[in-house]
Amino acid sequence: MAGRAGNSDTGSVTVEAAFAVGSLVVVLAVVLAAIGAVVLQLRCVDAATEAARLGARGDPDAARRAAARLLPDGAEVVLETRGDDVVARVRAAPLGSALPALRVGAEAVAAREPSPVAPVEGPEPLPGEPPEADAAASPARPEDPVAPASASAVPTPPGGAR
Numbered sequence: 001m002a003g004r005a006g007n008s009d010t011g012s013v014t015v016e017a018a019f020a021v022g023s024l025v026v027v028l029a030v031v032l033a034a035i036g037a038v039v040l041q042l043r044c045v046d047a048a049t050e051a052a053r054l055g056a057r058g059d060p061d062a063a064r065r066a067a068a069r070l071l072p073d074g075a076e077v078v079l080e081t082r083g084d085d086v087v088a089r090v091r092a093a094p095l096g097s098a099l100p101a102l103r104v105g106a107e108a109v110a111a112r113e114p115s116p117v118a119p120v121e122g123p124e125p126l127p128g129e130p131p132e133a134d135a136a137a138s139p140a141r142p143e144d145p146v147a148p149a150s151a152s153a154v155p156t157p158p159g160g161a162r
Contacts, residue, residue: 037094041104044090048108051088055079056110
């Protein structure tokens with residue numbers, strides 16, 4: 001029994017190993033939560049961009065649906081019009097309800113697109129003039145002269161000089 005009194009380190013390795021394993025689990029959980037937050041941030045950027053683009057086209061309901069499709073439940077999507085721009089703000093909690101105070105988000109801005117307008121009927125063209133649509137499609141230009149086939153393989157530069 002005298003040998004046991006001098007050996008007071010028994011079990012200390014077990015306690016140290018338990019602390020080390022516990023610390024590794026906490027570090028792993030923090031790293032996974034950080035990766036999840038970065039992924040959610042990228043999803044927020046994508047959702048805000050898509051919502052701003054659809055909002056700029058004049059379809060706010062589709063913008064909200066598209067953003068909701070890209071984000072987890074409970075995310076906020078706000079569309080706002082500032083002059084000629086549409087601003088989409090998106091916010092979401094990276095850990096769900098575990099830390100509701102922690103939120104990531106993104107904001108995107110898109111210029112409002114003009115509304116489509118029906119083509120305006122113009123006056124009838126004068127006799128002998130091509131209609132404007134045809135004139136714009138094929139502008140008037142002199143016919144390209146067709147050079148006669150020659151034995152020379154070298155093309156003739158403009159103006160006929162060699």
